[in-house]
Amino acid sequence: MTFIPSLFSLILTLIPMTSTVDPSxxxxxxxxxxxxLQEATRVLAxxxxxxxxxxxxxxxDLPANTxxxxxxxxxxxxIPIKHWSTSDQHELIMxxxxxxxxLVTRRKIDPSISPEQExxxxxxxxxxxxxxxxxxxxxxxxxxxxxxxWGMAAHFVRQWWRxxxxxxxAIWTExxxxxxxELDLTVSVDDAQSLAWMLTDGMxxxxxxxxx
Amino acid sequence: xxxxxxxxxxxxxxxxLLLTLAPSSGLSSPDASAAPPKPTDPATLRQLQGRYYSLSxxxxxxxxxxxxxxxxxxxxxxxxxxxxxxxxxxxxxxGSGTILDKPGEAQSQWVFDTPRGEFFVQSKLTNPxxxxxxxxxxxxxxxxxxxxAERMEPGVLxxxxxxxxxxxxxxxxxxxxxxxxxxxxxxxxxxxEDLKSVYRLAKVGTPIMIF
Numbered sequence: 147m148t149f150i151p152s153l154f155s156l157i158l159t160l161i162p163m164t165s166t167v168d169p170s171x172x173x174x175x176x177x178x179x180x181x182x183l184q185e186a187t188r189v190l191a192x193x194x195x196x197x198x199x200x201x202x203x204x205x206x207d208l209p210a211n212t213x214x215x216x217x218x219x220x221x222x223x224x225i226p227i228k229h230w231s232t233s234d235q236h237e238l239i240m241x242x243x244x245x246x247x248x249l250v251t252r253r254k255i256d257p258s259i260s261p262e263q264e265x266x267x268x269x270x271x272x273x274x275x276x277x278x279x280x281x282x283x284x285x286x287x288x289x290x291x292x293x294x295x296w297g298m299a300a301h302f303v304r305q306w307w308r309x310x311x312x313x314x315x316a317i318w319t320e321x322x323x324x325x326x327x328e329l330d331l332t333v334s335v336d337d338a339q340s341l342a343w344m345l346t347d348g349m350x351x352x353x354x355x356x357x358x
Numbered sequence: 359x360x361x362x363x364x365x366x367x368x369x370x371x372x373x374x375l376l377l378t379l380a381p382s383s384g385l386s387s388p389d390a391s392a393a394p395p396k397p398t399d400p401a402t403l404r405q406l407q408g409r410y411y412s413l414s415x416x417x418x419x420x421x422x423x424x425x426x427x428x429x430x431x432x433x434x435x436x437x438x439x440x441x442x443x444x445x446x447x448x449x450x451x452x453g454s455g456t457i458l459d460k461p462g463e464a465q466s467q468w469v470f471d472t473p474r475g476e477f478f479v480q481s482k483l484t485n486p487x488x489x490x491x492x493x494x495x496x497x498x499x500x501x502x503x504x505x506x507a508e509r510m511e512p513g514v515l516x517x518x519x520x521x522x523x524x525x526x527x528x529x530x531x532x533x534x535x536x537x538x539x540x541x542x543x544x545x546x547x548x549x550x551e552d553l554k555s556v557y558r559l560a561k562v563g564t565p566i567m568i569f
Contacts, residue, residue: 175410180398183406190413197420200476202569217476217567219417222428252469255458257499265540266455268432343432344569346474 174210181357182209189354192241193219196350203350206285206331208232210354213333215344225341228290229305229332233312237327238353242279247345248272271339274304279351282326289338301332329353426565427479427528427556429546431472434538436528436546438559445559448552449537453544458497468493470543472568477522479564482557486519486529487512493543516550518557522566528556 175186189205193216196203202217206227213225232238250270253263277285286308290301308330333341398406425440431452438446453472460466488511495502503509516530531537531547548556 177407177410178403180403180406183403183410187406187410187413190410190417194413194416194420197417202475202567215569217569218565219421220426220567222567222569223430250455252455252457255456255497257458257497263454263456267540340432344474 179357185355185357188239189352192352196241196352201350202344202346203352204345206329206351206353208354209356213331213337213341223340223344225333225337227331227333229330231330233325233328235355238283238329238355240281242281242283242351242353244345244347244349244351245278245280246347247349248275248277248342250342268336268339268343271342273335273338275338275342277345283329284326285329285331285351287338287341288330288332289335290332291335297335305330305332422565424561424564425559426567427560429472429566429568431474431540431568434540436548436552436556438556446552446555448548448556450552451531451533451537451542451547452540453542454540458493461496468543472542472544472546473524473526474568477526477566477568479520479560479562479566480523481519481521482560482562483519483521485512485517486515486527488515491525516548516553518553520557520560528566529553 176182193203193205197216197219202215202222205214205216206212207214208227208230211227211230213227214221215223215225248271250266250272252266255263273289275287277287279285288301288304290297312328421441425438425445428437428439429435429450429452430437434450434452436446436448436450437444454470456470458468458470460468489506490509490511492502514532515527519527519529521527526544526546528546528548530550530553533541533547534549537547537549
């Protein structure tokens with residue numbers, strides 16, 4: 147019984163470190179705000195280069211709390227972000243390329259038994275994974291289902307543990323040594339699987355940063 | 359044991375809270391050196407606005423001005439869109455994602471995915487005949503025929519087919535009950551009515567975006 151208030155306190159302490167979002171928010175640029183305009187222009191300049199090639203790409207719009215899959219500047223699919231946090235916004239200014247999409251176990255057809263085989267589906271996609279990029283960037287994607295209290299609790303515990311690891315690493319890392327930027331994103335379970343499905347090796351990723 | 363836990367419990371909770379609060383003191387927060395925004399002179403703001411609008415126009419010019427095909431392989435839907443308007447929403451079947459070993463070639467496999475990315479309609483065919491590739495025989499445990507005529511199978515691809523490169527097509531199917539599922543070897547299957555609409559609306563050069 148004494149454990150429950152302590153657990154509740156623990157959960158409350160995690161709230162200030164996340165950004166809870168309105169999933170209906172849309173990208174907006176205040177053209178009278180020079181800093182916001184500068185950031186939007188920076189991203190737009192990169193997007194024009196990427197969109198000019200026949201490829202799909204991802205735009206992570208942190209101020210709008212949205213992940214957009216795009217092609218030729220057209221929005222193909224949209225994923226709302228529940229929470230995000232980052233180690234250093236300064237480093238998130240390049241066009242990053244995904245090294246490898248999340249791995250999934252594929253089923254093999256065995257002609258000696260049957261040509262039929264259970265096809266891969268969204269349910270086979272991972273719900274939490276880490277993505278590595280060139281130039282160096284790590285995006286850690288976590289998820290939880292809205293209706294699952296246990297899922298939410300497990301998510302907060304994972305988030306807390308990642309923060310502990312980062313804090314511990316920061317203690318033992320020298321102040322002037324380069325650390326690759328990290329971005330943590332939390333989405334719904336369905337959206338995490340959707341994103342894992344949509345990503346391809348070498349896919350370009352752009353990030354729009356909040357200014358204020 | 360209970361006494362030990364009761365003794366250690368407050369200290370453990372304090373340690374947990376300390377570790378939890380410490381990372382929020384600046385190690386994972388946004389750039390600490392961000393100063394409050396300085397007022398910008400009107401000329402600089404106009405310059406920034408000009409650049410922003412110019413880039414927005416450049417991006418808009420990259421968007422297809424004609425109808426384009428959009429394929430959602432996760433949800434097995436094919437759309438034809440023109441700007442913001444959805445002209446067609448069709449149930450489809452896309453690649454199963456399964457793999458088949460190539461006999462006699464170590465570490466080599468067929469992967470039955472529908473390719474992702476941007477493509478274009480390269481060909482439009484009527485009454486297409488399926489020329490069965492090697493995997494179609496191998497997956498059924500059959501020998502690959504040497505005679506090309508033995509590969510021909512008419513009537514299984516529907517009335518039309520639209521090719522978009524490297525042997526992939528949008529075509530019809532006899533197995534309409536499997537529409538909505540990931541069951542193909544990479545091609546995109548539609549029912550007869552939707553296939554006819556796609557054939558009518560798409561031209562050679564129509565963009566196809568697959569995700």
